[in-house]
Amino acid sequence: MYRCRPRCCPLYREMLRMLFALACLGSVLGLQASAVDHINIIVPDAHKAALFFSKKGFTLKKPHDYSSGVQKGLSSQSIHFSSHQYIQLMSLSSKESKLGALALWYQGFLKDNNKAQGLGLVLKNSNLKELNKKLLKKGIPNKFKDLPNYKWLSFKTGSDLQHVSFIDPKKYIQRSEALTNHQNKARAIKTIFLKLKGDARQWATIFQQADALSLGLEFSSMTYTSSGIIQKVILESTASPCPESFEYDQIAFSYSCQEDRVKAK
Numbered sequence: 001m002y003r004c005r006p007r008c009c010p011l012y013r014e015m016l017r018m019l020f021a022l023a024c025l026g027s028v029l030g031l032q033a034s035a036v037d038h039i040n041i042i043v044p045d046a047h048k049a050a051l052f053f054s055k056k057g058f059t060l061k062k063p064h065d066y067s068s069g070v071q072k073g074l075s076s077q078s079i080h081f082s083s084h085q086y087i088q089l090m091s092l093s094s095k096e097s098k099l100g101a102l103a104l105w106y107q108g109f110l111k112d113n114n115k116a117q118g119l120g121l122v123l124k125n126s127n128l129k130e131l132n133k134k135l136l137k138k139g140i141p142n143k144f145k146d147l148p149n150y151k152w153l154s155f156k157t158g159s160d161l162q163h164v165s166f167i168d169p170k171k172y173i174q175r176s177e178a179l180t181n182h183q184n185k186a187r188a189i190k191t192i193f194l195k196l197k198g199d200a201r202q203w204a205t206i207f208q209q210a211d212a213l214s215l216g217l218e219f220s221s222m223t224y225t226s227s228g229i230i231q232k233v234i235l236e237s238t239a240s241p242c243p244e245s246f247e248y249d250q251i252a253f254s255y256s257c258q259e260d261r262v263k264a265k
Contacts, residue, residue, distance in 0.1 A: 034123040034124055034125040034166065034210045034211060034212040035123065035124045035125075036085055036121070036122075036123060036124070036189050036192065036217075037084075037085060037086075037122045037123060037124040037167050037169075038078075038085055038086045038087065038088055038122050039087055039088070039118060039120060039121055039122070039189070039192065039230055039233065040088045040090055040118070040119055040120030040121075040122070041087065041088065041089050041090065041116055041117065041118050041119070041228075041230070041248075041251065042090045042091070042106045042109060042110060042116065042117050042119050042228075043089050043090065043091050043116045044091065044110060044114050044115065044116070045091065046063060046075050046076075046077060046089060046091035049077070049089045049091070049116065049248075050063075050077050050089065052248060053079060053089070053248075056184065056243075056246055056253075057182055057183035057184030057186075057243060058079045058182050058183075058184065058186065059079070059178070059179055059180075059181060059182050059183075060077050060078065060079055060089075061077060061078045061079075061080060061179055062077070063075055063076065063077050064076050064077075065093050066093075066100070066103075068100075069100055070100040070101040070102040070103075070157065071100050071102050071103060072098065072099060072100035072103060073092060073093055073098065073099035073100055073103035073104075074090050074091070074092065074093060074100070074102065074103045074106065075090070075091050075092070075093040076088050076089060076090050076091075077089045079182075079186075080175045080179045080180050081180055081186060081187050081188050081189065081235075082180045082187045082188070083187060083188035083189070083236075084172055084175075085188055085189045087189070087233075088120075090106060092106065092107060092110070101157040101158070102157065105157060105158050105162065106119065109228070115249040115250055116248050116249035116250065116251060117228030117230075117249070117250065117251075118228040118229060118230025118231070118233075118251050119163060119228045119229065119230075120163060120164075120165070120229075121163065121164045121165075121192065121194070121229065121230065122164075122165050122166070122167055123164065123165075123166050123167070123210065123212055124166070124167055124168065124169070125153075125166045125167075125168060125210055125211075125212075126168055127168075128144060128151045128152070128153045128166055128167075128168045129144065129146075129151070131153060131166065131209060131210055132144040132153055134209045135205070135206065135209055138205050138209065140155075140161075140202055140205060140206065141155070141156065142154065142155050143155070143156075148170075149169070149170055149171070150167055150168060150169045150170055151167070151168040151170070152165065152166070152167055152168075153165060153166040153167075154166075159198075160196075160197045160198030160199070161198065161202065161203075161206070163196070163197070163228075163229045164206065164229075166210065184237055184239055184243040184255070185237045185238040185239035185243075186235045186236070186237045186239075186243075186255070187235075187236050187237065187238060188235065188236040189233060189234075189235060189236075190234045190235060190236045190256050191217070191218060191232075191233075191234040191256075192217055192218070192230060192232070192233055192234075193218045193230070193231045193232035193233075193252075194217055194218065194229050194230065194231065195229055195231055196229055197229070218232075228250070228251075230251060231250075231251065231252065232251065232252040232253070232254070233251065233252070233253050233254075234253075234254050234255065234256050235253065235254070235255050235256070236255070236256050236257075237255040237256070237257050238257070238258060239255070239257060240257065240258070241257075242255050242257035243255050243257075
């Protein structure tokens with residue numbers, strides 16, 4: 001859950017106040033919020049990234065290469081959880097000479113900072129057509145697509161807002177237990193710490209209109225760096241003892257375990 005404790009940052013103090021008030025209001029009214037679907041992490045070397053996460057106790061899906069659309073030129077490997085959430089590790093593929101818009105955008109980040117970066121947050125929302133209308137009325141242009149397997153709402157490629165998008169899956173692909181059964185017993189994405197770039201008012205409007213303020217999102221600092229928007233990920237795990245925290249380049253990972261919650265009580 002969003003913790004109603006704003007943290008100061010001169011540039012974004014007003015946004016923090018807005019987010020704080022809206023989050024507390026949402027918890028009081030019991031708003032039906034969006035949910036975290038997955039996060040995208042761009043990595044310089046997919047093989048090395050897969051090896052690293054395997055050693056940390058994760059089971060990874062086989063690599064998939066994109067040959068068309070905005071993702072053309074990207075290769076991905078995913079870590080799936082029983083909660084239907086997942087972490088997508090994206091890298092540039094050597095198989096494609098021409099890149100799609102998203103691949104070009106990711107390429108630019110790797111040129112500036114050749115390290116793993118959390119660049120994308122995708123939220124589930126079951127009423128994207130209505131969200132599309134609400135955002136347009138608020139002066140925030142977006143792209144709504146009704147595709148065969150899912151509905152999709154995103155923002156202009158290359159813009160600050162492209163870091164966040166929304167999905168409404170028409171059906172869930174049931175992942176095998178072999179894919180969601182991790183050695184570290186991770187089962188869900190619990191909390192994501194974000195640093196956002198761009199117009200603070202736009203971000204506040206997007207999260208408000210999407211009822212996304214009661215999610216496990218922490219706006220711990222609104223000062224953007226070249227290391228992407230995702231600074232830290234907390235995963236739920238049933239392991240005992242709780243797995244050790246770790247860092248992958250500029251992204252911190254830690255766990256929330258049952259034994260920790262018992263101690264907290």
